[in-house]
Amino acid sequence: MQKARKEPLVIRPKSEIGVPVVMQFYAKYEAVIAVCFLAVFIAIPAVVNKRYVTNVMIDCCRYSVLALSLNLLAGFMGMTSLGHAAFYGIGAYTAAIMSTRLGTPFLINFLCAFLIAGAFGFVVGLPTLRIKGRYLPIITMGFCEIIRLVELNWMSFTRGAMGIGNIPTFYLFGIRLKEPMQRFAIALIMALLTLWVVHAIVNSRTGRAIMTIRDDETAAGFMGINVFYYKVLIFTISAALAGVAGAFYAHNTKFIDSTLFTFDESITILCMIILGGMGSIPGSIIGAIIFAILPELLRDYVQYRPIIYGFIIIIMVIVRPKGILGGYNAKYIRQKMRGFAGAEGKEAQHG
């Protein structure tokens, strides 16, 4: 890979390199910042030690999984899905039904939620991903509604409007992991694994292929990229990851019903990545954290919440349409900071 180059990373004024100094600083110290962030993230619930705070932190992790998985699809491959909550719901119902009826342990349920949500993604993706661009949001929106109605009406399987309660909490080798910090640990591991998977895919041959599909689908074909294969692959992976978040939700709250996995939830997940940054991994996490904390801060103004969300999105679209971190790629910024000597040579050549 392109690392292990000797040139130092020097922070330069924006006028020279075209990247804000803050982003250069971030790019330079990304690893350190990530570790510090993680440390603070773990320290907050540990130090504060309040059930409420820990639960909000758990939500941050769960939303991060949802935002990262949707960003892989919408931000990196450019296929906007409005049905992400459907796969999230499928994962939740898989875990809920398996654990209440079959008594399977949570890790098995997580795996099955991953596989079944992924299978649904695959089956939905096969016919719909052949259709060009803008129809996908409409189709996935319809799918989301179908799944919600099935969850609501298939009494014998999903218990309909009553929902599924008494879902067992997490058990690992006979140990009950019921304490908030234990549940937080599971959520954090889930989020970190998702982060790993999304980061690995994006920084690979597949990542370049899907970004080419996003930027120009026709050109992608002529680069030897099997466009349809990658669309189905990424749609499936994205759905499967959302399924895991659903399984976690089911075990964590012990009760689920169809009102949790609606079109509104899909929009909320989409808002996270619009706010954080389309095609940005740190952006997904920032968006997820904001959307986990904001409802808590607005608890007293619950009836105004949709208005406030709407305003945030409108202001973002005007001020920073790419989202907080959208359009910044730390790897590219580092390359540019290193390669600046080369760029100076180029100036000399032309001057």
Place this chain on the structure above:
Amino acid sequence: MAETILTVEKVSQHFDGLIAVNEVSLHVDKGEIVGIIGPNGAGKTTLFNAITGLTTPTYGRIVYRDTDITQMKAYQITSLGLARTFQNIRLCSGMTALDNVMVGAHSHLHSGIFSQILRTKKHREDEKAAYEKAMQVLELTGLTAYRYEYATSLPYGLQRRLEIARAIATEPEILLFDEPAAGMNEQETSDLMEFILKVRDMGYTILLIEHDMRLVMNICDRIHVLDHGALIAQGVPAEIRSNPDVIAAYLGKEA
């Protein structure tokens, strides 16, 4: 006789009632620069699209080496060894020049999704191979200094060149250029001519569509002329220049 690598046999492309390309036959030999010229709407790009798999020809057969590629999709044809550029530049705006060229190496890499997620040796070797290939092509095309710039932030002439570099990175045998000089000024066109000759000398065979007569007449070994979807003339530049049908097609017949 020279070795023929691409044969187009009586290819027609119909769009409902419209016959955009009508029974065109041509062949390209190894090491040649073959030009296709014709007035606007003559069906040049349509023919290119049919050859490269963007559309499937209505009738006819296209053979690359011994493989019938008529029914193949674009990505399959690319991995066999045909690469193309576009009339309107189609670079990835969200990627640097380097990454754009690395995309070109796609079909020569083999790591699957699991080895990418698990960061196996295969994945690392792939990334190394793609990077080295890209750097080599950037060097050949004189774009090394621009590798960390966003592709679409480059000046127009360099974007054209980058598109060619990306096509070269797919390791083709034959390159198809669709109006490479479109929108270029005199100087840029001259640079481009030199560059295309340099690319040919690297061992690539070239089939190109062009409007710029100076470029076509100077660098092509053979020229085919299309008008209203049909081939009206073919030959070496000197023959084409004096062909009455060609003059009529370009300038109109005398009444």
